[in-house]
Amino acid sequence: MLKDVPSLELLLKTLQQIPYLASKNLYRVGSYFLTLDEQKIEQLCAVILQAKQRVIPCPICCNWQEIDRECTICSSPKRDQTIVCVVESWQDLLAIDKTGGYQGLFHVLGGVISPLEGVGPEELSIELLVKRLQAGAVKEVILALNQTPEGEATSAYVGKKVRERGVQVTCLARGIPVGSHLESMDRLTVFKALSERRPF
Amino acid sequence: MLKDVPSLELLLKTLQQIPYLASKNLYRVGSYFLTLDEQKIEQLCAVILQAKQRVIPCPICCNWQEIDRECTICSSPKRDQTIVCVVESWQDLLAIDKTGGYQGLFHVLGGVISPLEGVGPEELSIELLVKRLQAGAVKEVILALNQTPEGEATSAYVGKKVRERGVQVTCLARGIPVGSHLESMDRLTVFKALSERRPF
Numbered sequence: 001m002l003k004d005v006p007s008l009e010l011l012l013k014t015l016q017q018i019p020y021l022a023s024k025n026l027y028r029v030g031s032y033f034l035t036l037d038e039q040k041i042e043q044l045c046a047v048i049l050q051a052k053q054r055v056i057p058c059p060i061c062c063n064w065q066e067i068d069r070e071c072t073i074c075s076s077p078k079r080d081q082t083i084v085c086v087v088e089s090w091q092d093l094l095a096i097d098k099t100g101g102y103q104g105l106f107h108v109l110g111g112v113i114s115p116l117e118g119v120g121p122e123e124l125s126i127e128l129l130v131k132r133l134q135a136g137a138v139k140e141v142i143l144a145l146n147q148t149p150e151g152e153a154t155s156a157y158v159g160k161k162v163r164e165r166g167v168q169v170t171c172l173a174r175g176i177p178v179g180s181h182l183e184s185m186d187r188l189t190v191f192k193a194l195s196e197r198r199p200f
Numbered sequence: 201m202l203k204d205v206p207s208l209e210l211l212l213k214t215l216q217q218i219p220y221l222a223s224k225n226l227y228r229v230g231s232y233f234l235t236l237d238e239q240k241i242e243q244l245c246a247v248i249l250q251a252k253q254r255v256i257p258c259p260i261c262c263n264w265q266e267i268d269r270e271c272t273i274c275s276s277p278k279r280d281q282t283i284v285c286v287v288e289s290w291q292d293l294l295a296i297d298k299t300g301g302y303q304g305l306f307h308v309l310g311g312v313i314s315p316l317e318g319v320g321p322e323e324l325s326i327e328l329l330v331k332r333l334q335a336g337a338v339k340e341v342i343l344a345l346n347q348t349p350e351g352e353a354t355s356a357y358v359g360k361k362v363r364e365r366g367v368q369v370t371c372l373a374r375g376i377p378v379g380s381h382l383e384s385m386d387r388l389t390v391f392k393a394l395s396e397r398r399p400f
Contacts, residue, residue, distance in 0.1 A: 011251035045245035
């Protein structure tokens with residue numbers, strides 16, 4: 001059926017390259033574009049291009065910044081310059097920043113080490129992090145990578161590099177999420193919560 | 201944080217207008233665009249615009265068709281011209297077509313009647329369907345709208361209109377999905393499966 005509408009087929013194939021568009025939503029998004037005015041589509045394209053041209057990674061922490069402004073996190077005098085929280089992505093940075101409970105600096109790795117996907121340590125901003133530590137201002141590095149196999153391996157790798165520079169390394173607490181019931185948690189989480197228990 | 205990167209904020213706000221981009225994926229998709237080459241973005245935009253210009257609704261059934269080709273469903277000599285299956289959207293048409301078990305025609309309504317969202321019968325292609333029936337070739341109309349309150353109301357409205365033209369109206373069977381367990385089904389579905397049981 002789709003083969004008889006090649007322009008639509010090409011649109012769907014192109015949209016498919018955008019990650020995180022589940023295959024079901026793909027058809028919906030494709031259909032949505034066809035119902036838009038041409039003008040709206042041109043606007044959308046202009047906005048994407050402008051963002052691409054004006055938003056760049058911060059040369060210090062790799063967070064996104066506007067091309068003609070400073071990174072608001074690195075340049076903030078209110079933030080604690082002695083702590084750096086290492087995250088995989090900008091989205092994870094936002095998640096931590098939204099809590100309002102962290103006032104240190106960040107470092108966005110840009111992914112995790114994943115030999116299967118051809119991502120080695122040199123593809124990430126690990127060297128940049130190590131260079132940041134050479135100035136001597138940073139006293140603690142918090143590893144806030146996700147608990148996937150790749151995330152854990154990357155944490156181990158980064159942790160080793162940071163420790164070699166004589167800087168303290170910590171990681172996020174693992175345990176029962178707030179509001180969850182013990183009986184509904186997986187075994188490993190309960191085990192971690194138990195073995196990493198803390199004074200009350 | 202986002203306010204300090206206005207181009208990125210604008211990008212996210214624009215992407216937010218695309219339906220079915222869950223708010224979590226929104227950030228990921230936004231980030232993805234920033235990592236693309238400018239050339240790739242221009243290609244994507246060209247593909248969307250081309251689809252918009254070259255893909256139009258079929259004047260008979262409202263399915264998408266290439267501008268310089270016939271609708272392959274309406275023009276197919278192999279299809280049974282006496283049955284029309286009414287669906288909400290092109291995606292639903294694909295879902296039915298993929299089964300391979302239906303060889304009749306289709307009619308895409310383009311949504312459902314929803315007073316709350318300002319969609320009345322005249323916004324949908326109901327009149328077009330009624331006109332199709334006037335030729336007299338169609339003997340049966342299958343209502344395949346979703347079982348939402350709006351879908352049910354639209355089915356009732358369309359069903360009445362079709363019946364007035366002396367054409368038989370049927371709807372999809374309701375019951376236990378293949379592979380599901382009775383105990384995990386909701387009460388209403390089990391009730392429907394029971395009250396609409398059929399000879400074995």
